[in-house]
Amino acid sequence: MHGQTKGLAYAIFYPLLAVLGVPGNLTTIVILSRGRCSLSRCITRYLVGMAVTDLLVLIIAVILNRMSVIYLPVFFLSTTPVCSLKIALIYAARDSSVWLTVAFTFDRFVAICCQNWKTKYCTERMARMVIAAVCAVSCVKNIPWYFVYEPLYIIDGDPWFCNIKSSFYSELFWAAFDWIDRILNPCAPFLVMLLLNALTVRNILVANRARRRLRVQNTGDRQNDPEMESRRKSIVLLFTISGSFLVLWTLYVVHFFHVRFTNNSYSTGSNLNDPWFILQETGNMSQLLSCCTNTCIYAGTQTKFREEFINGLKYPLIRIRKQTQECGAIRAHGSSSGNTEREGERPSHADSYLRQKRADTSSCRSEREVIDGAEHPFAFRSNVDYFKLPRRISRRARREIESIMSSRSVSRLLGLET
Template sequence: MHGQVTGLAYAICYPLLAAFGVPGNLATIVILSRGRCGLSRCITRYLVGMAVTDLLVLITAVILNRISVIYFPVLFLSTTPVCSLKIALIYVARDCSVWLTVAFTFDRFVAICCPKLKAKYCTERTAAIVMGTLCAVSCVKNFPWYFVYEPLYIIDGVPWYCNIKLKFYTELFWTAFDSIDRILNPCAPFVLMLLFNAVTVRNILVANRARKRLRAHSSGENQSDREMESRRKSIVLLFTISGSFLVLWTTYVVNFLYVRFSSSSYSTGSSGNDPRFILQESGNMLQLLSCCTNTCIYAGTQRKFREEFCNGLKYPLNLLIKIVKS
């Protein structure tokens, strides 16, 4: 009974993720692309890229994988060639999403902590190069996943579902490939984001103390400090995005470390009330939830984004009123 409740919860949560995340990311892409949110072109470029990759994760991992398997288990998406391609695309989209978040965190780290490098690195052109490079590397890195799987069943000559080949666990190439993949995601991004944020916080605290001392001896003490206000907005945006990422990925990373260092294996889900399965699926769900939160973060921290979002919601209503009046 408990296993049925757990399965029902997942069957409800994944459609909710798609229903909220897909429109939210589409709205974010449109609003940020208009360039009216008061953000620099460099930041806007990263945020649009993150929204696009988050949208791709939701389409591939949630809609084409989780929802299709739950509600349409016997579909052409479950044939082995399509299933293998789908899994490879999930890994590509996930890596792009994660590493673009790391790239954005590093960009803000440079902007706040490395003023001499800021003018050269924190530009729209550099952001485009970094994003293009990360996406290309993600595609190349995850291409081998297509060849990891074999059919679970062959019915009337048609291969169905994906089963990991035995050589994936025995051959040196695949063992090395799996280890490198695990290091590059989730270990390295998680550690890098913790490191960049820790150094950024330390730099901010030191800079704020120095600025307060300077202002205390200046005649303009009561004047608004525009630079501090600009830095504050940038810092709030950085910490809410990276903090949300770290919190929502923690369960996934904990489960990964547990499996890796306990010589255990991932749960197959044969028992829905297995604590390891619940931990594993909760980590996967929270990881996918991280692709839905940035829209809420922008709306909560950026006044102009809220205004553009509200204007977008009002537009269909205003259009309908005009049509009725005419």
Template structure:
């Protein structure tokens, strides 16, 4: 788990980020759960699960790790057991968020590119099974993280703070585990999302060209094709979600490769004049932003989501007006 850095920039940035990200994900969960956005139950399940996992990332990685480390350096979470559990929950929620994005991307890939498999795979039952499997696997995979730490201080038989065990740097088993962790998150998801998006776009462009030929559409006509319009809406939502994921994680991925093949270790401490520190912290900050961008994407791309959001904003004022009349 990345140790929180100190400084006025981070002391301001992380609370502001949490103040925006927590309500944004809560709003997304409530509105999507109501099922009034014109999306299928399958898509809705994926989007709700992604919002829940993003909310958990904000709570564990931002509030319980970074904000707590800056403002509340001594608390029950400072005990070795507390920070070890926090590390497991942070990694679990992070992996769930990443792989649910991959699962959603694959679901849309099947729906658009594999019409024969669409009815069997792209349904509510399969989506629930995939979501449950992703979350369970993410938790089980990160259980070893609990045993990765040892107490930094022992005062009166009380274990304080978390320090990575020395065996982590010398053991072949831990080295293999760390490599597997970096491959599974974020390198493999990064590659899968990029490839699936490329294949989906290629399939949509080919299908649109074929449909125009079959419809005998001439250049002078300006008729709208419902099938083409539906494909456009699907690809806009898909590319917005997965595209923002790729852009916000790319700095983190670059830093992972830099540490592995050039530096050898992550930067410790705070030094705004060191390029390694800037690269590392920029990667973490942008990665966390991926946990609150989906709500903005829904507002920008989904008309019915905007309508439901307007109703939610107006509702308290309507309630006050009705109560004042009574």
């Protein structure tokens, strides 16, 4: 849809978007997939699906499309067939991300406002079906985008970059396709999410007022209600997800209406003196930025998500600290074992710790020998059982023979030798 994008703003913005967005979405997928955020499986499926589609948008649209054009303009990714395929995949991933956000909003609307449908619709199985259907329809719907583009340059007979065909603005089929595409994304999601959020919030506020009156009449308690606090967090989560989508897609919609109602065309190349080109690129950048905001939204609204994220950051430090403590115990044992045995003193804490580790290791080894001995004719024993090494032998020869024997025993245990 564009030639080589030039400018310092693009060279900074898109790498920064990739550096923040890709690890952020990967972190979101890992944390939510663990199922420790006190969310139902249905909600978790939708949020993971949204994170996966956002990650695909960042990989295809930002890394393979925008950054490749900036840093590797003469590359096979910039040839017209590959460029057309990238754009079709970008539209498919983008539509999947947007409509999964709508599906999540509708799921929360049913769970809060339609109690009769809740048990049938708000299930993990239904969430998987909806996610699969949304992704499949998005892929099929965006196939025509592959045929919209023609080469922007032809160099030595090879087509380079993508330029929209002139027939796209004149033929009725392409005009109808462009209108349908913009109506389905983002105009329809705009209206649907605004309506569903308004109805959901209205239902929550009415239920909150009734619950507050009942609590005051029955117990006279005006303190904070945990259920009310949970509902408040639900409202915040819905509004932040939907609100960020509405704000970041506004410029994209405004530019679309400008193109269609003024009979202009989409800009190609890079003309920083054209205000409509600046509007087009700002809209593209803002709608790509919407793929990075969900991680910040979850971290800002969900306490359990923040706790899991912090625990993930602390895990490497905890492992390093544990290894350091074990190494310190071993060094302390090495320095004090000689004095302890010579003077008959009481064993130190490090000595008892190492003895316990040896006892656990020997017990596990004996159990493994019994189990493996029942399944394999060659039980897992030490190398001395297989081969009696003489006492007078060089260290190098001893190491080579031991490594050979060890590999053979392991191979037998794995069933690689008979």
